[in-house]
Amino acid sequence: MRFRHAPGIRADHPTLAAGVIAVDGIDDGANVDDAVAAHVARATSMLATTAISELPQIQAWRRTFAAMGLKPTQYRCAAESLLRRLAKVGTLPRIHPLVDLCNAVSVAAAIPVAVLDRDRIKGDLEVRRAHGDETYATFAGDVEHPVPGEVIFADEAGQAHARRWTYKQSSTSTVRPETRDVLIVSEALHPGAAADVEALLTTLGTEIARAWPRPTPTPTLLTAERPETRV
Template structure:
């Protein structure tokens, strides 16, 4: 399978930094709680001095959302939403060991981290691109939506959208659960030091996955010059 950002995305958002990791052998029995708590504590320490709305990582995504014609405080990127929840509640929900770990890394680095069940994605291509308007998106509640033409989303080869408004909300169709064994994790940043943050987050995630699962992993940092991540069989 191949994951990539369309050329038009790189042209419109040259500041984008992205990385992807594929892992097989993931299960729901691992205990990532202590490590997730350590990364969450890093975010809480940062939130003690300011709000997430002042973070350069969040402000960069707000600018990107504004450029896409969206009100950034109405549609927040996933990392901002998690940070906001963490600031208000002091904790993050427990969903799945890998999702919990990735959510904790997302708040620690203040950048979006998407986790998708590969077996729920129709290959051979998953592409971040503007929607054509005929894609289908399944919400977590089971309802079916159609992203508007031009909305940036993750689209597979069957025309299924796996996100709404790029990094705002993932799809319930490819959500990780008890059945999941193969995952694709994508992290994306827009701020000045985004490339360094993405590279460091990717390395950290690969180490954590190796420590908690007997998993086989592949990863890559993506750029406009090298936008493709080919993974799996």
């Protein structure tokens, strides 16, 4: 499969930097407690000196959400939602070792990270504007249709794997205990985003290789010059 951003998305958001990592053969038995704790500690230290609203990574997403007609205080990018939870309760939810690791790295970098089960994606996956006939499966078991023009992660079968860009992933491709092959996607829009996303990819690749010795993470940085990759 290929992962890419539609030309219109790139044109509208010239500072966009994205990174992907394809990992095969994961399981839910890995121990990532120490790694999660270390990255959460970095995020906690950052929040002790800087308000979430002052982080340039979050500010860039708030501006983007506002430009899309979404209230930034109602719809928050995934990284901001996790940071707000961490600031409020001091911990992150524990879901699956890989998801937990990605969430911890996400809050430490203040950059959204999505983890998708590749076997549940039909064909290529593209970040594009919705036509309005795509289907999005909620965690409550309902099926929604994105608003035309909304930025979504869409596969060739018309499934929306994320709505409102980095706001919320669908239940279709969430990582489960039986998940083996995944696609990790990280995106940022702030000044210096490319270097920060590349650093995030390097960190995740190292942590994944340590926790799952058999898979070989394959990180790829996507830019305007290289807007897509095969995974």
